Amino acid sequence: MTAINFAVIGYGGMGSYHIHNIMPNENERIHVVGTYDISGERQQISSQHNHKIYTSLEDVLTDDTIEAVLIATPNDSHKDLAIQALKAGKHVVCEKPVTMNVEELDDVLKVAKETSKTFMVHQNRRWDPDFLITRELYKNQQIGELFQIETRVQGANGIPGDWRHELKHGGGMLLDWGVHLLDQLLFLVDSRIEKVSADLSYILGDEVDDGFITYIIFENGVRAIIEVGTTNYTKLPRWYLKGTQGTAVIHDWDLSGEMVIESGKKNIQAPKPIQAGVGLTKTMAPPSEEATETLPLPKASAEYDTFYKNFYKVVREQAEPVVKNEEVRKVMVLIEEIFKAAKR
Ligand code: NAD
CATH class of the missing domain: 3.30.360.10 (Dihydrodipicolinate Reductase; domain 2)
Incomplete structure (x- = not known):
């Protein structure tokens, strides 16, 4: 079993929760190499945990040892980060909400299809x-x-x-x-x-x-x-x-x-x-x-398997994802409908 090497983008509340509370349960499958956060203060805190500190997105995406990234940044940044990571050949775990709207999600899914990389959303609940x-x-x-x-x-x-x-x-x-x-x-x-x-x-x-x-x-x-x-x-x-x-x-x-x-x-x-x-x-x-x-x-x-156990099987064994992108898309369609219904 070869663990998937991860870089975590966004070492805030949820990024650190993944690293310290979720990923360790899967340490045979998931290995956190390092973190990238735009905040110097968060970089400093992350460095105290012996993570490699990336100071730019480019450094993460050009690091050939990194197979996958977790995106745990504010919602408006998910789309661009996901597209750049997929294009750089990384698998992506993305925090919820996947994107700001359906249109953004479709752009991401198009790139995931073109690059044949796994894109999976952390619908942990x-x-x-x-x-x-x-x-x-x-x-x-x-x-x-x-x-x-x-x-x-x-x-x-x-x-x-x-x-x-x-x-x-x-x-x-x-x-x-x-x-x-x-x-x-x-x-x-x-x-x-x-x-x-x-x-x-x-x-x-x-x-x-x-x-x-x-x-x-x-x-x-x-x-x-x-x-x-x-x-x-x-x-x-x-x-x-x-x-x-x-x-x-x-x-x-x-x-x-x-x-x-x-x-x-x-x-x-x-x-x-x-x-x-x-x-x-x-x-x-x-x-x-x-x-x-x-x-x-x-x-x-x-x-069904826990999130990261499933993610590992999706990446390594082409298993069915437990959180499917069609399901995530349906939720985003419904959210748009709720915004419209509220206006009505
Ligand atoms: P947060 O503000 O605590 O952390 C976000 C971090 O991202 C900050 O440290 C910030 O400096 C960094 N950041 C911002 N833009 C960046 C960029 N472009 N590149 C790199 N780093 C960047 O926010 P949070 O509560 O951790 O939320 C992050 C994401 O996680 C959100 O999408 C949120 O919805 C999701 N979330 C999910 C759950 C869950 O249960 N699944 C729970 C909480 C948050």
Whole structure:
């Protein structure tokens, strides 16, 4: 097994996370030679980790020992960096969002095809345990057929960092967290989209969205609400899933939650009306005790290789990529549709 020699372009938050937290898990397959960052301060920090420090992109691209690069720079630079790296004969791992829009992505994919180099996007949240549980529920129907998926991430810290506040760098939450949640959704639901409605929020007064809500109807009948917020001082569950025989909730990344399903028992007493506020309701009364069962969430793990294990097999053994460029493109098409729907 010969490890793939990598140079990391952009040694900021995510570039360093790859190097120190993800790539070491694959050290037989992935070897980090060095880093290139336009910031002298980041070069200095990287040098403390015994990386080779490249001081120009050209130095990276003309280094014949480098087989692949990871692009972990602000979103507006992905396209040009990817095209230059591919043309220099390097394989490319690119951070999400792959590019600013579909047109830019098509330019990159054209060059990847011409050069026959691997171009793969780091849609890492396909391996998130909460998503894997949702996928398990969707596939194996523990709460019946899922027909409503609500997926949310909410915080109260506003838009982080510097470039994420600016349009020209591809800032905003739809291009940030939105890409993850939409990638998960399209990886889950294998159906064409019938309708998209959306609203972006600008509560903090930035030129980019600080959150959004979108409602997507798929042709197979599944409905999804996707919401990202950065001004939520208390938050809704990470996942709320409705199936034909039950409801599941995954509260957070700690995987706390449960599923409540129909017990299927016969001769169940009708729910009794309850006092609700200053009124009376039977519709919203809890079901009688025998009518439902509360169960722990199912366990789930990915039945596909981790990102870099797969990348290695794609490069060395021509395996199928676990993140396919057609899938990434579909997410970018949907993002453009959400921007348009929000304007409408
Ligand atoms: P960051 O600001 O922390 O780091 C970016 C780094 O790139 C900085 O050190 C900056 O100096 C450097 N840089 C800027 N332009 C450059 C260029 N042309 N060449 C070389 N270096 C350059 O940003 P970040 O949070 O690390 O985000 C970087 C990318 O990673 C973004 O695309 C972001 O969306 C993505 N990201 C992905 C995840 C994930 O979970 N997949 C998480 C966070 C960020």
